[in-house]
Amino acid sequence: MLGILHELREVQLPILAVLLLGGCVTKLARAARVSSTELGLGPTALFPIRLRRPMALAVCAVECGLGVGLIVTAGRFGSGTPATLVRSGTTLLFLVATSALVEMRTIKPDVGCGCFGDFSTAPVSGRTLIRSALLAAAALSTVWLRPIQLPGGHSTAAAELVIFMLVELAFIGALSPEVGEALVRLGYSEPCELRAVPPARTLLALHRSKQWRRHAGVLSSDEPVDVWRELCWRYFVYQGTVQGREVQVIFAVSLQQRRPAVQAALVDAPTGQVLAWPAPPSRPSQVGRLLHGLAAWQGGERLGQAEPRLRQAEPRLRQGEARLQASGSLPFSTDL
Amino acid sequence: MSPRPRLGCCDRCPAAPGGTVGVLADGDPGAILAARVTRRRMFKAAVFQQATAGRPAVAAASLPAGLAGSRDLRSGFPDAEELPRAVAGTLIDVSPQVLVVGDTEETQRFTLTADATAWRGAAMEPAALRQGDHVVVRLVAGGRGVADRIWANIGRVTGIIAEHSGTRLVVDEGSTKPHQVVVIKPHSASRIMVRFPTLRPGYLIDVIGVRHGSELEALIPATSQPTYVATRPPAQPLISGRLPDQISGSATWHEPRDEPAGVLGVTYPALDPETGCLEDAAAADPHYGRMPYLAVGSTLLVRNDCTGAAAQLPVTGCAAMARLFNDRCVTCGTSPRGRVADLTLASFVALGGELERACFNATITIGG
Numbered sequence: 001m002l003g004i005l006h007e008l009r010e011v012q013l014p015i016l017a018v019l020l021l022g023g024c025v026t027k028l029a030r031a032a033r034v035s036s037t038e039l040g041l042g043p044t045a046l047f048p049i050r051l052r053r054p055m056a057l058a059v060c061a062v063e064c065g066l067g068v069g070l071i072v073t074a075g076r077f078g079s080g081t082p083a084t085l086v087r088s089g090t091t092l093l094f095l096v097a098t099s100a101l102v103e104m105r106t107i108k109p110d111v112g113c114g115c116f117g118d119f120s121t122a123p124v125s126g127r128t129l130i131r132s133a134l135l136a137a138a139a140l141s142t143v144w145l146r147p148i149q150l151p152g153g154h155s156t157a158a159a160e161l162v163i164f165m166l167v168e169l170a171f172i173g174a175l176s177p178e179v180g181e182a183l184v185r186l187g188y189s190e191p192c193e194l195r196a197v198p199p200a201r202t203l204l205a206l207h208r209s210k211q212w213r214r215h216a217g218v219l220s221s222d223e224p225v226d227v228w229r230e231l232c233w234r235y236f237v238y239q240g241t242v243q244g245r246e247v248q249v250i251f252a253v254s255l256q257q258r259r260p261a262v263q264a265a266l267v268d269a270p271t272g273q274v275l276a277w278p279a280p281p282s283r284p285s286q287v288g289r290l291l292h293g294l295a296a297w298q299g300g301e302r303l304g305q306a307e308p309r310l311r312q313a314e315p316r317l318r319q320g321e322a323r324l325q326a327s328g329s330l331p332f333s334t335d336l
Numbered sequence: 337m338s339p340r341p342r343l344g345c346c347d348r349c350p351a352a353p354g355g356t357v358g359v360l361a362d363g364d365p366g367a368i369l370a371a372r373v374t375r376r377r378m379f380k381a382a383v384f385q386q387a388t389a390g391r392p393a394v395a396a397a398s399l400p401a402g403l404a405g406s407r408d409l410r411s412g413f414p415d416a417e418e419l420p421r422a423v424a425g426t427l428i429d430v431s432p433q434v435l436v437v438g439d440t441e442e443t444q445r446f447t448l449t450a451d452a453t454a455w456r457g458a459a460m461e462p463a464a465l466r467q468g469d470h471v472v473v474r475l476v477a478g479g480r481g482v483a484d485r486i487w488a489n490i491g492r493v494t495g496i497i498a499e500h501s502g503t504r505l506v507v508d509e510g511s512t513k514p515h516q517v518v519v520i521k522p523h524s525a526s527r528i529m530v531r532f533p534t535l536r537p538g539y540l541i542d543v544i545g546v547r548h549g550s551e552l553e554a555l556i557p558a559t560s561q562p563t564y565v566a567t568r569p570p571a572q573p574l575i576s577g578r579l580p581d582q583i584s585g586s587a588t589w590h591e592p593r594d595e596p597a598g599v600l601g602v603t604y605p606a607l608d609p610e611t612g613c614l615e616d617a618a619a620a621d622p623h624y625g626r627m628p629y630l631a632v633g634s635t636l637l638v639r640n641d642c643t644g645a646a647a648q649l650p651v652t653g654c655a656a657m658a659r660l661f662n663d664r665c666v667t668c669g670t671s672p673r674g675r676v677a678d679l680t681l682a683s684f685v686a687l688g689g690e691l692e693r694a695c696f697n698a699t700i701t702i703g704g
Binding site: 045048108109110111191193194196226228229230231234235237248250251252263264265267272274 | 375376378379380382383384385533560562563578579608609626627628629630631632633634662663664670674702
């Protein structure tokens with residue numbers, strides 16, 4: 001039992017060092033990114049503005065110094081007073097941090113702890129406090145620890161140390177809101193409700209849709225009279241005319257990136273009453289164009305040879321045309 | 337046709353230099369706004385009701401909020417019989433029992449309840465109000481002409497400090513609104529500065545006080561000052577997966593600078609940034625609260641979590657400043673996030689808010 005406790009205490013040194021150095025690096029990265037440490041994340045927000053920059057730099061320097069010190073004094077080098085000083089300093093740092101976080105939670109509940117720079121923007125929670133207090137306890141347990149010796153040839157002892165370390169890291173991870181934040185950033189896909197989508201892209205999707213091809217003939221202008229977006233849909237309203245009657249055509253285009261759905265409706269412009277779609281214009285032009293082209297090229301040798309085959313195909317084309325006309329008379333339709 | 341859209345409108349257009357805010361066209365801005373709200377709701381209902389009627393394949397889950405059900409979208413707005421109502425005007429006369437309020441066209445008499453209270457910088461008896469005060473009167477729900485609460489000359493300024501000179505601040509409330517002058521007198525300076533320690537340009541301020549003409553004498557800090565400069569808010573935690581239908585946070589109020597008095601509505605912190613709206617351009621920098629994009633005419637069911645009162649309200653504009661605040665409302669517990677709705681004065685009163693308390697904990701449901 002005592003052996004396990006001793007190994008647990010030994011494991012604390014590398015873990016504390018990694019956390020301190022990680023905290024220092026992420027804080028510096030944040031400071032470099034925003035070119036100011038005045039943004040007041042973490043306990044520095046408790047200080048007057050003129051002191052925030054020096055305080056942030058001082059915290060970084062202390063974390064870095066203690067992290068390096070814990071590693072350097074872990075073995076025989078620096079054992080004794082230097083190691084005790086570094087470990088006591090680490091304990092003091094985490095105790096002060098815990099107290100500052102308790103204070104912050106009361107005074108500025110909306111501010112993140114800033115422990116790991118941009119990853120620590122979530123307001124200080126109970127988990128953050130427990131983590132800080134446990135790290136203070138872990139640091140305290142190392143103050144009178146003898147110099148660490150590497151396991152050497154004892155593979156079992158080395159495996160135990162690794163297991164202890166992994167279990168503790170997992171425990172710290174469970175107490176760290178930053179882990180969730182990092183995982184979210186890795187596989188982040190912004191919900192469509194929050195995604196900024198240019199209207200040009202939505203309009204392009206509309207123009208490619210079956211709904212647009214089917215109903216564009218009704219429109220009297222190619223410019224929408226109203227455009228708005230709500231959640232994952234963008235709406236376009238166009239003026240139109242149906243048999244001399246003023247109408248408005250509303251298209252709703254989904255903001256999905258792939259195969260956006262398009263809905264359409266026809267309303268009476270003065271009253272807003274929903275109307276049935278008129279029958280679409282007939283489509284003989286496609287077949288007719290083909291036959292006219294055929295007639296124009298009758299003199300050509302190749303086309304002359306092809307003519308009998310096209311003449312044979314004409315009845316089938318006419319049947320297809322009739323089917324298209326029948327299917328186009330739906331009162332409304334939907335692209336999905 | 338060109339795929340490049342020419343948007344025929346923006347949700348709220350910038351003011352002409354030296355002029356008031358133009359709202360799309362000549363005419364009564366309130367009527368135009370109401371027409372737009374109604375028209376968009378009607379269009380949205382038409383396009384999806386037709387689709388669901390003819391194509392069961394259009395799953396309810398794929399429809400916008402508020403349309404999955406079959407209820408009538410034209411109903412649901414608050415009723416004076418269900419919620420208190422706010423009336424604003426100039427105080428003509430007051431006695432312990434009766435209040436007479438007038439505007440340019442007519443006067444109205446209100447009976448005061450026995451426990452009616454008033455506020456003009458501090459709580460007072462209604463009879464202590466003065467003729468000529470601009471008052472906001474809360475009428476009792478269902479009681480025609482019965483008032484129980486009066487606020488006199490109350491004002492609020494929320495924005496970014498543009499200048500600071502002595503006791504005066506010039507505050508930018510967004511590009512569609514005129515700059516506001518805030519005066520912090522020595523007797524209230526300590527109270528303000530405890531919550532707003534940094535009265536420097538670029539920092540946010542939100543104060544409530546008494547209006548003297550175009551100036552606001554700040555008396556009450558409406559929140560705690562964010563620690564960041566308005567243009568550099570901290571990075572936001574990312575959001576993934578399906579967004580919840582309901583969002584809880586803080587509901588605040590604003591003075592009706594360019595809105596019709598008494599309009600029931602809500603300005604929303606996340607209007608579609610692509611509508612060419614200068615309110616958005618004012619806050620094009622990263623903003624704090626990430627919320628689903630909506631437009632003028634969308635509807636929100638706003639519930640006061642402190643009183644339980646709820647009403648379906650149309651979005652009438654962009655709350656460009658509200659989204660810069662990452663504060664919490666502590667009227668009844670601590671709200672889980674910052675400002676989710678900036679209500680018109682009438683809506684805030686109707687939902688049971690006390691104007692001098694600045695906010696109430698609220699839950700909004702998009703689409704109602």
